[in-house]
Amino acid sequence: MKKKIIENIKTLFYALVIALIIRSLFFQPFYIPSSSMEPNLLIGDRLFVSKYTYGYSRHSLPFSPKIYNKRIFEKTPERGDVIVFKTPADNRTDYIKRLIGLPGDIVQIIDQELYLNNIKIHRIKIENLLEINCGNQILDVSFFEEVLPNGKKHVIVYRNDGSMKNTDKFIVPKNHYFFMGDNRDCSKDSRFLSSVGYVNFNNLVGKAQLIFFSSNKKKGSFFKFWKWNKSIRVDRIFKKIK
Numbered sequence: 395m396k397k398k399i400i401e402n403i404k405t406l407f408y409a410l411v412i413a414l415i416i417r418s419l420f421f422q423p424f425y426i427p428s429s430s431m432e433p434n435l436l437i438g439d440r441l442f443v444s445k446y447t448y449g450y451s452r453h454s455l456p457f458s459p460k461i462y463n464k465r466i467f468e469k470t471p472e473r474g475d476v477i478v479f480k481t482p483a484d485n486r487t488d489y490i491k492r493l494i495g496l497p498g499d500i501v502q503i504i505d506q507e508l509y510l511n512n513i514k515i516h517r518i519k520i521e522n523l524l525e526i527n528c529g530n531q532i533l534d535v536s537f538f539e540e541v542l543p544n545g546k547k548h549v550i551v552y553r554n555d556g557s558m559k560n561t562d563k564f565i566v567p568k569n570h571y572f573f574m575g576d577n578r579d580c581s582k583d584s585r586f587l588s589s590v591g592y593v594n595f596n597n598l599v600g601k602a603q604l605i606f607f608s609s610n611k612k613k614g615s616f617f618k619f620w621k622w623n624k625s626i627r628v629d630r631i632f633k634k635i636k
Contacts, residue, residue: 424478429527430575440607443478443600451596453480474546476602476635479593491583495572503561506552516541526551528580553579569595605633
């Protein structure tokens, strides 16, 4: 009996070690808690974030231990990537946003249009795809397909009565990045210098790759299996993140 208990403890220990290695070096699950990335990421989406895409820092490990202050096997992120990072304000809280500005870039919003290095970014207005939320509010928005300088395309939305139609110029410091949510008027991101601001390269956790599960809590919880046909967003499962 004692031998069996010891073997079970060993098995559990090995399983935990393997899970820790996978989470630290390869993939980490991530839950979308807010509407800042709508319409591309919805509240209730569960993602796999690749940890190896940009190399590894202390934030690749659970609890971000202060054992190393640089990145190893580093790779430069690309403009337009959807990235999970630790907020500079506390180096603990996970945020997920789209990478807009690279080191040295000048970023500005003028009349709800994005400018990079004083050049207006091309966008095309498209038809409304679905309702857009901001917390408990349903927003009146306009949809656009934005095309970044490297050719990456993604859908963004602006409130028709948006409060952030114009911003100052943001000059991205060396070794830092500028992030924005796709739900442009409902996102706390690098435009808010005191709470998020410019994000150091070492704060990047990983690149969002794939939605592996999605559910709408407003239509039913996971434990109410009789409502799964309404709450689970089947069309979003295994959807690649662009």
